[in-house]
Amino acid sequence: MQAAMSTMDGIINTVSANIPMAPLFGLLKPNGKMVMVGLPEKPVEVPPFALVAKNKTLAGSFIGGMRDTQEMLDLAAKHGVTADIEVISAEYVNTAMERLAKADVRYRFVIDIGNTLDKAAAAAE
Structure with a gap:
């Protein structure tokens, strides 16, 4: 800094x-x-x-x-400003919360709802 x-x-x-x-x-x-x-x-x-x-x-x-x-x-x-993120599925949310509690997170979590829903729809077919 x-x-x-x-x-x-x-x-x-x-x-x-x-x-x-x-x-x-x-x-x-x-x-x-x-x-x-x-x-x-x-x-x-x-x-x-x-x-x-x-x-x-x-x-x-x-x-x-x-x-x-x-x-x-x-x-x-x-200005080319971007964010460092970790994309996760909805199924990973509980694990992500455990990682947050352990301070084992380098980037913000972003939950990919679209792909999660697509996978759920494909599995239902």
Whole structure:
């Protein structure tokens, strides 16, 4: 993280756990903005100096509409921003939950409902 200090214009924080915020604010350039979309269980501790020292902003967004979501996806595509994910079937969800409990997860899980339903339909025939 040291190499990335003061290099980011913005951070979309999707973390739903209580994590130290000061290091994340350190990643932002002056006038940078962090938008919280994750919902930690406990109140987040924000060190005031981390915000005011270089005019940084902390904002939150519960959900965006279709237009906002499309705008975000278009911006990500334009700049080559992608997500590292692990695609799983619906049958794997219990195992995925066990892995989450063990902190044995490197990427976000994405449940492939379409292929799961296709397999179930094929098996029923």
